[in-house]
Amino acid sequence: MRSFEENLRLYAQLTIKEGLGLAVDQELILSAEIDQRPFVHLLVEEAYRAGAKNVEVLWKDPEVIKTRLRDGSDAAVAYAPTWLYDGITQAHKDGAARLGVASSDPQMLAGLSPERISISSTAASRATKATSELVSGFAINWCIVGAASVDWASRVFPDLSATEGVTKLWEKIFMASRILEEDPLAAWATHCETLESKVVYLNGLKLAALHFTGPGTDLTVGLVEGHEWAGGRGYSKNGIRCSPNIPTEEVFTMPHRANVNGVVSSTMPLSLRGQMVDKIRAEFKDGVAVIVTAGVGQSAFENLINTDDGARRLGEVALVPNSCKVGQTGTLFLNTLYDENAACHIAMGASYSENLTGIDDMTDEEKLERGANDSLIHVDWMIGSDQIDIDGILGDGSRVPLMKSGEWV
Amino acid sequence: MRSFEENLRLYAQLTIKEGLGLAVDQELILSAEIDQRPFVHLLVEEAYRAGAKNVEVLWKDPEVIKTRLRDGSDAAVAYAPTWLYDGITQAHKDGAARLGVASSDPQMLAGLSPERISISSTAASRATKATSELVSGFAINWCIVGAASVDWASRVFPDLSATEGVTKLWEKIFMASRILEEDPLAAWATHCETLESKVVYLNGLKLAALHFTGPGTDLTVGLVEGHEWAGGRGYSKNGIRCSPNIPTEEVFTMPHRANVNGVVSSTMPLSLRGQMVDKIRAEFKDGVAVIVTAGVGQSAFENLINTDDGARRLGEVALVPNSCKVGQTGTLFLNTLYDENAACHIAMGASYSENLTGIDDMTDEEKLERGANDSLIHVDWMIGSDQIDIDGILGDGSRVPLMKSGEWV
Numbered sequence: 001m002r003s004f005e006e007n008l009r010l011y012a013q014l015t016i017k018e019g020l021g022l023a024v025d026q027e028l029i030l031s032a033e034i035d036q037r038p039f040v041h042l043l044v045e046e047a048y049r050a051g052a053k054n055v056e057v058l059w060k061d062p063e064v065i066k067t068r069l070r071d072g073s074d075a076a077v078a079y080a081p082t083w084l085y086d087g088i089t090q091a092h093k094d095g096a097a098r099l100g101v102a103s104s105d106p107q108m109l110a111g112l113s114p115e116r117i118s119i120s121s122t123a124a125s126r127a128t129k130a131t132s133e134l135v136s137g138f139a140i141n142w143c144i145v146g147a148a149s150v151d152w153a154s155r156v157f158p159d160l161s162a163t164e165g166v167t168k169l170w171e172k173i174f175m176a177s178r179i180l181e182e183d184p185l186a187a188w189a190t191h192c193e194t195l196e197s198k199v200v201y202l203n204g205l206k207l208a209a210l211h212f213t214g215p216g217t218d219l220t221v222g223l224v225e226g227h228e229w230a231g232g233r234g235y236s237k238n239g240i241r242c243s244p245n246i247p248t249e250e251v252f253t254m255p256h257r258a259n260v261n262g263v264v265s266s267t268m269p270l271s272l273r274g275q276m277v278d279k280i281r282a283e284f285k286d287g288v289a290v291i292v293t294a295g296v297g298q299s300a301f302e303n304l305i306n307t308d309d310g311a312r313r314l315g316e317v318a319l320v321p322n323s324c325k326v327g328q329t330g331t332l333f334l335n336t337l338y339d340e341n342a343a344c345h346i347a348m349g350a351s352y353s354e355n356l357t358g359i360d361d362m363t364d365e366e367k368l369e370r371g372a373n374d375s376l377i378h379v380d381w382m383i384g385s386d387q388i389d390i391d392g393i394l395g396d397g398s399r400v401p402l403m404k405s406g407e408w409v
Numbered sequence: 410m411r412s413f414e415e416n417l418r419l420y421a422q423l424t425i426k427e428g429l430g431l432a433v434d435q436e437l438i439l440s441a442e443i444d445q446r447p448f449v450h451l452l453v454e455e456a457y458r459a460g461a462k463n464v465e466v467l468w469k470d471p472e473v474i475k476t477r478l479r480d481g482s483d484a485a486v487a488y489a490p491t492w493l494y495d496g497i498t499q500a501h502k503d504g505a506a507r508l509g510v511a512s513s514d515p516q517m518l519a520g521l522s523p524e525r526i527s528i529s530s531t532a533a534s535r536a537t538k539a540t541s542e543l544v545s546g547f548a549i550n551w552c553i554v555g556a557a558s559v560d561w562a563s564r565v566f567p568d569l570s571a572t573e574g575v576t577k578l579w580e581k582i583f584m585a586s587r588i589l590e591e592d593p594l595a596a597w598a599t600h601c602e603t604l605e606s607k608v609v610y611l612n613g614l615k616l617a618a619l620h621f622t623g624p625g626t627d628l629t630v631g632l633v634e635g636h637e638w639a640g641g642r643g644y645s646k647n648g649i650r651c652s653p654n655i656p657t658e659e660v661f662t663m664p665h666r667a668n669v670n671g672v673v674s675s676t677m678p679l680s681l682r683g684q685m686v687d688k689i690r691a692e693f694k695d696g697v698a699v700i701v702t703a704g705v706g707q708s709a710f711e712n713l714i715n716t717d718d719g720a721r722r723l724g725e726v727a728l729v730p731n732s733c734k735v736g737q738t739g740t741l742f743l744n745t746l747y748d749e750n751a752a753c754h755i756a757m758g759a760s761y762s763e764n765l766t767g768i769d770d771m772t773d774e775e776k777l778e779r780g781a782n783d784s785l786i787h788v789d790w791m792i793g794s795d796q797i798d799i800d801g802i803l804g805d806g807s808r809v810p811l812m813k814s815g816e817w818v
Contacts, residue, residue, distance in 0.1 A: 053485050059443065071458055081500065
């Protein structure tokens, strides 16, 4: 059995090599919270060993963010430093890759004003839209990986001590990311090939819609014509093969922004902008979530979907079997990177351009007309469980069972 | 007696109010090392309470810097992220103030290649030149303050434990910055008035040159015609009164870049780009340091003064009595912010435009002709001690004794 340090090193290597596919002489912009120094140091080392031209670490300090939301003036809360975000956009246009290390306390902003959080998040989304589009448009190679923090672990394992909690959360992260396999990089590649074969199968079906049924859910998600399924890894437009999420268990495609109907209920809590949201129920009519309630965090979720017109519509639908590697950990991570890879999910907001062939040649109007969705936000929420069945609906109305009780048919 | 926490809070208030004079709705860019969270959190809090529009903390991690110098390719070492520095310049042009928290290990980069350090430093200086000019030209309000770190304290107090060392270094920092006075902000104001009266006296003399004599030193520093002495606090061009250094004990002015002659020896070690330099001896001829040796760190100092033509010339000369508040701490800080405020010093490299009236209306050629110096660098080194005498030389060649044995006459 390998030591924690050996596994952490392998995890850093998996991230730089398979997650990002970082190229020689490529710059890397790395975002991480300030308590993640040990893992970030390994990432920086592996990046330079892979030939990085520069690794710019943008450290985020939760205390600084909280102080601003608590003590800042209204003008401060509504402000975002465009000089910084414009610089980051420029770096990505010049070829820089992007890596995010996710380790936040799922309730980081609990107790602060949901309205101030919303104003601040929307300002930041607006200021980072150009960068987000480079990412969602797959113009660059990018990756998000998780890292255990004391605050996060204490939410997932409230009964354990800080040290025990962090140790256990790292174990779960390693398990979910296939780091505990004999050769993690090879295991990752094999896993991605499995996902790719699923993508090929689903693309072959040329589905018109997906139909989700289960407790509190009877939802028909129309898919855009010419949609592409994606999953595992892909080639970004700068020609680099990368795996944007570690772990990843999903195959996903593009819903039609005006063709989603029915009712759907969340199956897991959701950490949204540092606040907990749970027991979401949404009724969709012609693509729009017209009635939305949440048993927990109603105002946080409402503020989110009121961001813009596209925030009440879907930008992604994803299929994940419950028995997958992340599901096998038996852990509710309270972090979307993990939880969305343990259950089928949908996302409010912007769609991914890799899910529609030819989208880069379309005008904004054509994109909307075809059914692609545009929004400042993209927020996944989990709707899958072992009680959910999913049928594919073909153009002639006939059905192909895809999942039964949360597993592939 | 106040607690450490109370003193730290007062120190943060002194920094934001007197050091920066931060204005309502002004943005603040704050650079600090990653282990300075407790003090930075207070600074951020005080800045928002003062009405800051945003506090953008640029955290620096010594490990990331070292990894780049050690494992980075030659291209990586020679690269600087202009997308970031251009953004920072834009923020300052749009009115952002700048705050630096100095806490580095004086020997942070010891053992790494001096050549790689030099290449990297020069690339960074080039990329940050526009920002440096806004600072040295006093276009914005700015301030540098110190903060004790474990690594720094271990160099200053090698015989103490980590905890004892940090505690003692904070005591010295508080003492030097007048935080231990009953009303630190009032004491700071009174002190600045004392420095201002010295500035008025020296400006009245309209000196042609300064003559330093002492062990290993016989140096005549010609001053530019129309030079202005400065010290304590001043008004930046955005109309804000600030104290760019905390502590500050110096009054300083502009040497003539082509009119410095004689020999000068350093009186304290110098931490230069994370490397120790000591026992510097320089012979100046017509402004140029033609022969330079250093008993310790020769290559680091040589690389520095080979940066460009102006790096071998002086940009600042400063007078500090040995008995001042920083000197009273009896501590060799191995950090220029403190050591330069305990001894007379000179600086290789760029001059400060506040030291020459009318400089903003001059072309670059006129500035050089008048004797102002231009360079990518500005590095102070200490030449004062209780064995140094300084005379002012008037236009007619007559002398005014200014300092005897390191004290004002």
